[in-house]
Amino acid sequence: MTPRGLCYAVLGGLGLAVLFVAGGFMVRFLPTLAGSVHELLDHARVGSLVVTALTTTVNGVAEETYYRGALWRVLPRGRRILVTTVAYTLVTSLAGILLLALAAAALGALVGWLRERTRSLLPCVVAHLIWSLTMLFVLPSVV
Numbered sequence: 001m002t003p004r005g006l007c008y009a010v011l012g013g014l015g016l017a018v019l020f021v022a023g024g025f026m027v028r029f030l031p032t033l034a035g036s037v038h039e040l041l042d043h044a045r046v047g048s049l050v051v052t053a054l055t056t057t058v059n060g061v062a063e064e065t066y067y068r069g070a071l072w073r074v075l076p077r078g079r080r081i082l083v084t085t086v087a088y089t090l091v092t093s094l095a096g097i098l099l100l101a102l103a104a105a106a107l108g109a110l111v112g113w114l115r116e117r118t119r120s121l122l123p124c125v126v127a128h129l130i131w132s133l134t135m136l137f138v139l140p141s142v143v
Contacts, residue, residue: 002118005114005117005118005120005122005123008114008117008118009114009118009122009123009126009130010126010127010130012110012111012123012127013110013126013127013128013129013130014130016106016107016110016127016131017131017134017135017138019106020103020131020134020135021134021138021139021142024037024139024143025142025143027099027143028142028143033098033099034143036097036098036099037099038143040095040097040099040100041139041140041143045140052136053133053136053137056132056133056136057129057132057133059132060125060128060132061125061128061129063088064121064125065121065125067084067087067088067111068084068111068124069121071083071084071087072084072115080112080115080116081109081112081113081115081116084108084112085105085108085109085112088104088105088107089101089104089105089108091104092104103135107128107131110127110131111123111124111127114127
């Protein structure tokens with residue numbers, strides 16, 4: 001990974017994290033949305049935070065390996081970002097949490113752009129982990 005690719009990954013992951021933390025702050029004023037966010041965050045509050053962080057990390061690496069790795073390689077150029085983002089969003093939406101599906105769409109588009117721009121899987125993994133671990137450790141204190 002080039003220094004530029006790492007820079008894109010870190011800035012992209014942090015930018016998306018800041019956007020969602022700000023959104024989380026606003027969600028607490030909307031009871032309907034706040035309920036679903038609390039339901040999602042309750043999964044992280046139960047049990048060991050270390051195990052949850054490890055699971056989050058392994059899951060992020062696995063998702064990027066599949067969507068921006070294996071699936072990416074079999075798709076035609078020009079459709080990769082759209083198809084992998086839609087597939088990732090649809091699978092995530094099966095959890096039944098609208099805001100999580102929105103997050104998947106935003107994250108999928110970002111890491112798809114990173115994959116196309118850098119031609120490397122590593123920036124996708126870095127951005128995904130920055131975003132998801134920020135959501136795990138920071139978002140609960142904001143919402």
